[in-house]
Amino acid sequence: MSGNDARFVCDEMLGRLARYLRAAGYDTALAAGGAPDRQWIDVARREARTLLTCDRQVLRHKAAHGHVLWLRQGGLDHQASVLRDQLGVNWLWRPFTRCLVDNARLQHAGAHALGRLPPDLRSRSVRECPACGRIYWAGSHHRRMRARLADWAGGTIDGGGAKLQLQHGEGSADG
Numbered sequence: 709m710s711g712n713d714a715r716f717v718c719d720e721m722l723g724r725l726a727r728y729l730r731a732a733g734y735d736t737a738l739a740a741g742g743a744p745d746r747q748w749i750d751v752a753r754r755e756a757r758t759l760l761t762c763d764r765q766v767l768r769h770k771a772a773h774g775h776v777l778w779l780r781q782g783g784l785d786h787q788a789s790v791l792r793d794q795l796g797v798n799w800l801w802r803p804f805t806r807c808l809v810d811n812a813r814l815q816h817a818g819a820h821a822l823g824r825l826p827p828d829l830r831s832r833s834v835r836e837c838p839a840c841g842r843i844y845w846a847g848s849h850h851r852r853m854r855a856r857l858a859d860w861a862g863g864t865i866d867g868g869g870a871k872l873q874l875q876h877g878e879g880s881a882d883g
């Protein structure tokens with residue numbers, strides 16, 4: 709599997725990991741609770757996703773072979789390193805190009821979205837989600853997530869080249 713076009717579906721216990729995968733730019737669905745394991749295995753197969761789960765029982769399904777990665781519960785840093793080492797996930801692939809909440813691809817914010825921001829934020833690189841209307845810009849929460857992504861990627865921040873333009877509005881203090 710090529711890490712750079714991988715797609716995922718996370719079980720409901722991996723909601724935080726799903727947000728970080730989206731933050732890194734990966735198409736990541738979240739399996740809602742209640743449905744049988746087999747249904748999510750089928751989704752993974754049909755949509756060419758890897759099912760990430762903390763539930764070992766899922767591995768007992770024959771259809772799971774090659775489509776499921778079991779992760780130890782808790783320990784986000786550990787889970788991130790497993791994804792990097794075993795699936796080739798590049799945590800700085802396309803940072804902050806997807807909505808963290810619903811997985812939609814972000815767009816450059818239009819005038820209407822910019823008008824909802826305080827004036828001092830309007831000059832920064834701002835994106836908006838076409839699905840839910842959330843606005844994303846390079847604020848402090850964003851910086852913390854980005855630092856974590858960089859850690860997971862192996863400490864290199866320049867690996868994404870031009871894909872990192874969203875952060876450039878933030879200044880160069882951590883360059």
Ligand SMILES: [Zn+2]
Pocket residue numbers: 807808809810811812837838839840841842
């Ligand atoms: Zn959204």
